[in-house]
Amino acid sequence: MTSSDEHLLPGTRRALLHRIAVAQAEGRAPSLTAAVVRGGRTVWHGARTSAADGQVPDEETQYRIGSITKTFTAVLVLRLRDQGLLDLGDALEKHLPGTGVGEVTIAELLAHTGGLAAESPAPWWERTPGSLRPELADVLGERPRLHPAGRRHHYSNPGYTLLGALVEEVRGAPWAEVLRREVLVPLGLRRTSPSPEPPHARGWAVHPWADVMLPEPAVDLGRMAPAGQLWSTTGDLARFAAFLTHGDDTVLSAESVREMRAPAAPAELTDVADGVTYGLGLQIQHRDGRVLVGHSGSLPGFLAGLTIAVEDDVAAVVLANCTSGPPLSAVGADLVRIVAEAEPRIPEPWRPLPDVDPSVLELAGPWYWGTNSFALRLTAGGGVSLEPLTGGGRRSRFRPNGDGTWRGLEGYYAGELLRAVRRGDGTVSHLDLGSFVFTRQPYEADAPVPGGVDPEGWRGIG
The missing domain is CATH 3.40.710.10 (DD-peptidase/beta-lactamase superfamily)
Structure with missing residues (x-):
């Protein structure tokens, strides 16, 4: 140097x-x-x-x-x-x-x-x-x-x-x-x-x-x-x-x-x-x-x-x-x-990932922990990140374990295991993060949300 x-x-x-x-x-x-x-x-x-x-x-x-x-x-x-x-x-x-x-x-x-x-x-x-x-x-x-x-x-x-x-x-x-x-x-x-x-x-x-x-x-x-x-x-x-x-x-x-x-x-x-x-x-x-x-x-x-x-x-x-x-x-x-x-640091140019696993790509996008909205994004080296879509909240990067699961690197989820739980036909049911269930829709009816989801669903006051 x-x-x-x-x-x-x-x-x-x-x-x-x-x-x-x-x-x-x-x-x-x-x-x-x-x-x-x-x-x-x-x-x-x-x-x-x-x-x-x-x-x-x-x-x-x-x-x-x-x-x-x-x-x-x-x-x-x-x-x-x-x-x-x-x-x-x-x-x-x-x-x-x-x-x-x-x-x-x-x-x-x-x-x-x-x-x-x-x-x-x-x-x-x-x-x-x-x-x-x-x-x-x-x-x-x-x-x-x-x-x-x-x-x-x-x-x-x-x-x-x-x-x-x-x-x-x-x-x-x-x-x-x-x-x-x-x-x-x-x-x-x-x-x-x-x-x-x-x-x-x-x-x-x-x-x-x-x-x-x-x-x-x-x-x-x-x-x-x-x-x-x-x-x-x-x-x-x-x-x-x-x-x-x-x-x-x-x-x-x-x-x-x-x-x-x-x-x-x-x-x-x-x-x-x-x-x-x-x-x-x-x-x-x-x-x-x-x-x-x-x-x-x-x-x-x-x-x-x-x-x-x-x-x-x-x-x-x-x-x-x-x-x-x-x-x-x-x-x-x-x-x-x-x-x-x-002289602020100039970011590295954006570059697309060299390759992507389709089974991981399908996990990208919005997820819900209860009624809290999160985004899962793919990162370099097969990793993912999970962060709130609005406001503050728990966020972390996760590194791949090589078996289809990821381990948290920081914050509340440091060391915690993230995995995609699939149904018998191979489709994704939900994400399990340290026992927390993340679903594609808030309290998705057919997901195994602990405590169950009220069968009458969402309602207004009338």
């Missing part, structure tokens, strides 16, 4: 540059660099820097990305699941015994719903060497659980340390080695690494009440590495954003990355107003009328943000080398909005 500005209009490019310039100036960041991805390609890169920082970052300049590392760790765990080596519903103890929190499931750790503490015991792990916490017991402490498992979303860095240890246990190799072999190399992320590699930015703290700076330590996190160790670039994270949007069968399928993007944790009351939830290694937010997925990251001296609007097929990466300052999640959301609104 190469970088090119020619795919965006000059006005759009200037609006993007203006947004990061405002963020760097108002946030007093020594440097700030950003990239925008559209259609799986980097279409814009920009950077702003102060003279004091002494370098102008480009797409190859490494910054520490903090908790965006968690998304990489989640990808490794989903790979283990897809290869049949574990189930997300498995208790941790089944694969990583002796932790003291073994009853927590793998899915709960991925979604931060395992009830684990947010941080490891003192001293402050982000600013001290990982050698102070050589064992998992040192990371978890004497009271690793603060809440009942599965009841609430409580962000946990130790939880992702456990997931990294799980990867090591199942693969029989260090987390960093597995990550490089199974994710970084296949995706071409050659500038993403556990330790900084030149050229890289230096981390700074900017005084809150004076325009002066202090160098920040860049410690090795040791056992905590799966929660926040990685260094990366706008170029590599742009490629990673494209992967999280479309999938890559060499790493994770489109279906598996879609699963990562689906909400898996209850929103806290304080988050409901902001529309914030969490998937499997990805943060989810409703903003500007869009669903944005990605992750933020911070460690002393660095801030990072990865923001993806899947429906618009636009993503943004923003990196800065300061402990606090510019709100990178907001900046990333603005970069996405600027492109999506200034």
Whole structure:
């Protein structure tokens, strides 16, 4: 994936540059660099820097990305699941015994719903060497659980340390080695690494009440590495954003990355107003009328943000080398909005299906669930969709099972079975969807509607 500005209009490019310039100036960041991805390609890169920082970052300049590392760790765990080596519903103890929190499931750790503490015991792990916490017991402490498992979303860095240890246990190799072999190399992320590699930015703290700076330590996190160790670039994270949007069968399928993007944790009351939830290694937010997925990251001296609007097929990466300052999640959301609104995605041309099964084609058209009207449409690959003809209501796409039935992909009907029930002569009687009966006419008289249909039929008042 190469970088090119020619795919965006000059006005759009200037609006993007203006947004990061405002963020760097108002946030007093020594440097700030950003990239925008559209259609799986980097279409814009920009950077702003102060003279004091002494370098102008480009797409190859490494910054520490903090908790965006968690998304990489989640990808490794989903790979283990897809290869049949574990189930997300498995208790941790089944694969990583002796932790003291073994009853927590793998899915709960991925979604931060395992009830684990947010941080490891003192001293402050982000600013001290990982050698102070050589064992998992040192990371978890004497009271690793603060809440009942599965009841609430409580962000946990130790939880992702456990997931990294799980990867090591199942693969029989260090987390960093597995990550490089199974994710970084296949995706071409050659500038993403556990330790900084030149050229890289230096981390700074900017005084809150004076325009002066202090160098920040860049410690090795040791056992905590799966929660926040990685260094990366706008170029590599742009490629990673494209992967999280479309999938890559060499790493994770489109279906598996879609699963990562689906909400898996209850929103806290304080988050409901902001529309914030969490998937499997990805943060989810409703903003500007869009669903944005990605992750933020911070460690002393660095801030990072990865923001993806899947429906618009636009993503943004923003990196800065300061402990606090510019709100990178907001900046990333603005970069996405600027492109999506200034240059809306052009739909793919309509094309007819390559072929169609006549027995499926006869199912297309209107159906009634009671008196509610629905339309069944054929989709690519032998799938179908079912949606209300008017107003809101339950809707879903269905994938074929290969035996004349379909399985729901989303919403109320996710996982539910849809099948056409035929009469003895082969004609279609009705659709059965999770036991609900859909008929060609409202309460069709000769269809097996549970409870029966009044033999006198429809009537007026007279």
